[in-house]
Amino acid sequence: MRAGGRKNAAVAVIPAALLAEGPSVLENLPDILDVHTYGEILEELGGAVRWLGKGRLEINPNSFSTYQAPYELVKRLRASYYLLGVLLARFGRAEVSLPGGCDIGLRPIDQHLKGFRALGAEAEISHGVVRLEARQLRGASVYLDVVSVGATINIMMAATLARGTTVIENAAREPHVVDLANYLSAMGAQIRGAGTDVIKIRGVSRLKGAAHAIIPDEIEAATYMIAAAGTGGDVTVENVIPKHLDPITAKLREAGAEVEENGDCIRVRGTGRPKAVNIKTLPYPGFPTDAQQPMTALLSVASGTSLVTESIWERRFRHVDELKKMGSNIRVEGRTAIIEGVERLSGAPVTVTDLRGGAALVVAGLMAEGTTLVVGIERVDRGYESLEKKLAALGARVERD
Numbered sequence: 001m002r003a004g005g006r007k008n009a010a011v012a013v014i015p016a017a018l019l020a021e022g023p024s025v026l027e028n029l030p031d032i033l034d035v036h037t038y039g040e041i042l043e044e045l046g047g048a049v050r051w052l053g054k055g056r057l058e059i060n061p062n063s064f065s066t067y068q069a070p071y072e073l074v075k076r077l078r079a080s081y082y083l084l085g086v087l088l089a090r091f092g093r094a095e096v097s098l099p100g101g102c103d104i105g106l107r108p109i110d111q112h113l114k115g116f117r118a119l120g121a122e123a124e125i126s127h128g129v130v131r132l133e134a135r136q137l138r139g140a141s142v143y144l145d146v147v148s149v150g151a152t153i154n155i156m157m158a159a160t161l162a163r164g165t166t167v168i169e170n171a172a173r174e175p176h177v178v179d180l181a182n183y184l185s186a187m188g189a190q191i192r193g194a195g196t197d198v199i200k201i202r203g204v205s206r207l208k209g210a211a212h213a214i215i216p217d218e219i220e221a222a223t224y225m226i227a228a229a230g231t232g233g234d235v236t237v238e239n240v241i242p243k244h245l246d247p248i249t250a251k252l253r254e255a256g257a258e259v260e261e262n263g264d265c266i267r268v269r270g271t272g273r274p275k276a277v278n279i280k281t282l283p284y285p286g287f288p289t290d291a292q293q294p295m296t297a298l299l300s301v302a303s304g305t306s307l308v309t310e311s312i313w314e315r316r317f318r319h320v321d322e323l324k325k326m327g328s329n330i331r332v333e334g335r336t337a338i339i340e341g342v343e344r345l346s347g348a349p350v351t352v353t354d355l356r357g358g359a360a361l362v363v364a365g366l367m368a369e370g371t372t373l374v375v376g377i378e379r380v381d382r383g384y385e386s387l388e389k390k391l392a393a394l395g396a397r398v399e400r401d
């Protein structure tokens with residue numbers, strides 16, 4: 001199968017296009033709900049958005065005029081908080097409703113606000129709306145108390161048009177932070193150090209539109225790799241950057257799968273019942289939290305006991321109750337799931353609790369004996385393009401009701 005563009009890069013570069021004074025063309029965007037939702041949000045804000053073909057989106061910010069993004073507009077998309085950095089940089093003002101708590105945790109934005117305040121903005125949250133205002137953004141040093149992808153990206157975007165130099169310390173190093181920095185640099189931003197924990201941004205007075213193709217989605221790729229390992233399959237995932245998948249590759253090999261890297265492809269072969277392994281989710285380059293749930297599904301049939309510690313999100317084990325309906329033997333204690341592997345899962349009706357938890361249920365269904373009905377699959381569509389088509393092409397017996 002071929003990995004699509006990375007969801008979490010797409011939901012950052014799309015709003016970033018509004019920082020420019022001219023049109024941008026974004027390529028390799030995945031055909032997923034979150035991308036279409038963001039396109040609609042930009043149109044509602046007065047931007048002009050035009051699809052030029054599969055995965056190619058032209059965004060023209062010129063008619064873009066408002067700094068307000070109300071709740072009914074942003075509630076469908078968690079990543080709408082990136083509008084804060086963009087609107088603040090373009091208009092010196094931003095009023096964006098909070099999309100609300102998420103199914104995996106509270107999603108605080110205190111670090112985002114810490115960065116905006118350091119850049120000279122007044123920032124306050126009242127009645128569920130984040131209000132920012134700054135006569136002139138000025139470069140500043142910001143030390144993030146926690147490694148936050150969202151805060152790193154939001155502050156980096158705002159800093160591109162600030163007067164002076166901004167230094168973000170303890171910055172997130174995720175590949176899509178680098179991908180966004182590459183796009184911003186193509187627009188004329190002056191950014192150094194993306195991908196390390198210190199990012200320097202020298203503000204400029206304006207940015208121009210640019211063309212940018214986003215990086216592949218390593219979480220989509222990881223999901224299919226894990227499914228291959230759990231079903232004794234033999235799957236080649238194309239259009240990946242193997243380096244971005246190092247933690248997944250390492251853990252699948254530890255679990256006994258055969259993993260081969262060839263250029264921009266990765267081949268995974270399951271070799272029978274997986275071995276138990278321990279996982280601890282960490283910021284990049286650690287094991288990605290977004291792959292924790294599909295991995296938990298795989299380990300539910302491993303030979304032995306696995307420990308999975310979710311250090312990023314406080315509520316990212318809600319898929320466990322659903323896996324238990326399929327016969328898994330998992331005990332959650334705080335941030336750790338203790339998984340006693342069982343021989344085989346059995347198909348059952350289960351309900352999607354959140355995007356990656358839903359992906360975990362699909363992986364479990366592929367491994368289980370009998371039929372599994374995954375209810376609420378549209379939540380998985382938010383992050384996985386043509387899910388059943390890609391699975392069926394790999395030999396899975398899957399259909400959408």
Ligand code: EPZ
Pocket residue numbers: 007008011078079104105106107108109110111112113146147148149150151172289290311312313314355356383
């Ligand atoms: C991004 O969320 C991703 N979402 C998440 O993927 C991913 O799980 C997460 O990064 C970690 O990799 C998008 O990119 C749209 P964070 P984000 O800020 O930016 C705490 C998916 O499935 N924190 O890196 O919101 C926070 O509570 C989604 O595709 C603060 O305390 O995550 C968490 O414990 C789910 N204060 C930790 O930092 C803040 O101001 C990491 O959060 C911000 C975050």
